[in-house]
Amino acid sequence: MDRIPYSCQAIEEEDIEAVAAVLRSPFLTQGPEIVRFEAAIAEMHGAAHAVAACNATAALHIACMALGLGPGDRLWTSPISFTASANCGLYCGATVDFVDIDPVTRNMSVEALAAKLDQASRTGQLPKIVVPVDFSGLPCDMPAMRKLADQYGFSLIQDASHAVGAQIDGHPIGRDADIVIFSFHPVKIVTTGEGGVAVTQDAELARQMALLRSHGIIRDENLMTNPSEGGWYYEQIMLGYNYRMTDLQAALGLSQLSRLPAMWQKREERARRYDDLLSELPLRLPARANDRQSAHHLYVIEIDETRSTVTRRELYDRLSTAGIGANVHYIPIHLQPHYRNMGFEPGDFPAAEAYYRRAITIPLFPRMTDEQQDRVVDCLKSALA
Ligand SMILES: *Cc1c(COP(=O)(O)O)cnc(C)c1O
Secondary structure (H helix, E strand, O other): OOOEOOOOOOOOHHHHHHHHHHHOOOOOEOOHHHHHHHHHHHHHOOOOEEEEEOOHHHHHHHHHHHOOOOOOOEEEEOOOOOOHHHHHHHHOOOEEEEOOEOOOOOOEOHHHHHHHHHHHHHHOOOOOEEEOEOHHHOOOOHHHHHHHHHHHOOEEEEEOOOOOOOEEOOEEOOOOOOEEEEEOOOOOOOOOOOOEEEEEOOHHHHHHHHHHHEOOEEOOHHHOOOOOOOOOOOEEOOOOOEOOOEHHHHHHHHHHHOOHHHHHHHHHHHHHHHHHHOOOOOEEOOOOEOOEEOOOOOEEEEEOOOOOOOOHHHHHHHHHHOOEOOEOOOOOHHHOHHHHOOOOOOOOOHHHHHHHHHEEEEOOOOOOOHHHHHHHHHHHHHHHO
């Protein structure tokens, strides 16, 4: 029997055509497709600016830099995320800390954030940036986080790598953060192969990020320090990187975006079907919130330890033996050796650690068939019987 992956990109002929057209064009990178892709992403989120990058990790890095994060500053994020959500703070020489999750939504807990901010304000250790993560595609309570950001004076980078197409109150996410980051890695909602984007309403932040993405180099004479010496002349005015996306990637992304509603519909159907088929098992299923529409990037189940003695390891191995590509999202970041070396310890974020002990991600992707889904469900039923 074919192995069922936990996630899988959906590439159509039209995607291949779009990439081939760029290959036949004069620009493989820094051409018109990037501009079109950025405009499409910005429009979709009602945002003034989108800055595409070679991946979401790079986008997180330049977002932190544009917001002025540096040595002596603090960045807080969720321990239940991919390590990039925290590493971007370390790249800037800042100190990274975490805020525990809400066990129901698995997102950063607003209560825990409020309590930690209150504490930090007394000791003069407030963060400069907080990075909430829309885990599995379910949007964080961004309006509440915005209030706290305004009250305590920090910036919000929403790591929406899982949440392309997600909504709050019927609007695409992104209205409450200073910068919103999306990833287009092949396991994510839509793909550009590798790719990421930073979305913002702020023209100055967008300008900074665009500069940082391309070596800190300008070609606009009005912004130069010295008079232009001719048509070839450019100036490097700060230290930037080569974090550019190619036109090949942008063309793939644009083509994929045109099918986002249809792909979301398929994910929603699969998620609902899991909700029904798994409802009787000793599991905690993903939360649904009336005011929020998840992008359904991941379908994470947790073994209910009060109703089952099966361990996560046993369940993972059973699925794996049956040819089902389960996964675990995520090992809490603070327990990674690199972060343990900074002084984090087991017990620091109990809700995240309890979640990790029980969690397993089961396959969900747009092209998943009923038959594949039934195989996953049957395996879970027999393993948990
Ligand atoms: C995938 C992911 C990233 C990094 O994305 P890349 O495009 O692979 O760099 C960052 N944060 C989260 C939450 C992710 O899932």
